[in-house]
Amino acid sequence: MARPGGRSARVQQAVHAAVRELDTEVGRSALTIPLIAARAGVTPSTIYRRWGDIQELLSDVAVEHLRPDTGPEDLGDLTSDMRAWAEQFVEEMASEVGRAYIRDALLGDPESNNASQCSAYAADAIDVILGRAGARGETAPDVETVLDAVVAPIMYRILFRPSPLDAAYARRLVDGCLK
């Protein structure tokens, strides 16, 4: 099971896996570092040394979950690509699990490194879509504009404003940005 990166990467992998398993088995509120350490086969002090506290560990696990598994789909034109990406983004982020991961990512992250990483995942996907559009000769806005017009409203509403988020809302944001 060794991965490139040696012991440090193996410890991370085992601890993350233990958090995911125990989260399902006993629930978030019952998670403790001794419990996680026992499941991962490491000492509690290994976890404390590396992560400081349980919130920082949960933040790291959350960012891993929020990392997209695949790149954005190529549907042949900018509007279709951006709509499909935004619809999927809303579906994942606004789900109960997505909301919990976003909160975890922000909470245990006083330096905002994990929050920046979440934003970088979105920016990278959008960059791929806009790069493809450019290669097709389509006119496209820049990444920061799409982050402001599409990603920011979705994340703002998830965190601050109780509102139903659906595919139609995602499409409306995309169409407003590309018009």
Add this chain to the structure above:
Amino acid sequence: MARPGGRSARVQQAVHAAVRELDTEVGRSALTIPLIAARAGVTPSTIYRRWGDIQELLSDVAVEHLRPDTGPEDLGDLTSDMRAWAEQFVEEMASEVGRAYIRDALLGDPESNNASQCSAYAADAIDVILGRAGARGETAPDVETVLDAVVAPIMYRILFRPSPLDAAYARRLVDGCLK
């Protein structure tokens, strides 16, 4: 010093004041509920009963801080009013103190009531500005559109994306929304 609302309101006022004073004197990381209780002249159990834990208390104090002191200025036209409001909003929220309050408000708030309250403060101010514009006969977007186009990008960048936020950025968002 009694306020309408009786004992409950007096306790809240004393505890909030104690948090603000101690935050300045000893710093955030040294705050404890027994310390706050002693300063406020209440028992620790009064605080635990009402707020549950220190993060919930800090979240309530943060929302109090984020409440605007005054309504938005009337400068005679929609663009000037929205620009002035957005510039001030960026200045307050993106300051070090503002960022800390936003984090506090989100962190100790599993039910998102305090986060909703923050969003309601912004929505109320925007509503006043748009209402005035309507009374002048100006064409104006609706509140939700301004939240998406102006407030959301500012809050998203504060939380997720290290980027310098300044008055020029606020004006650009407003002009993009009103064009």
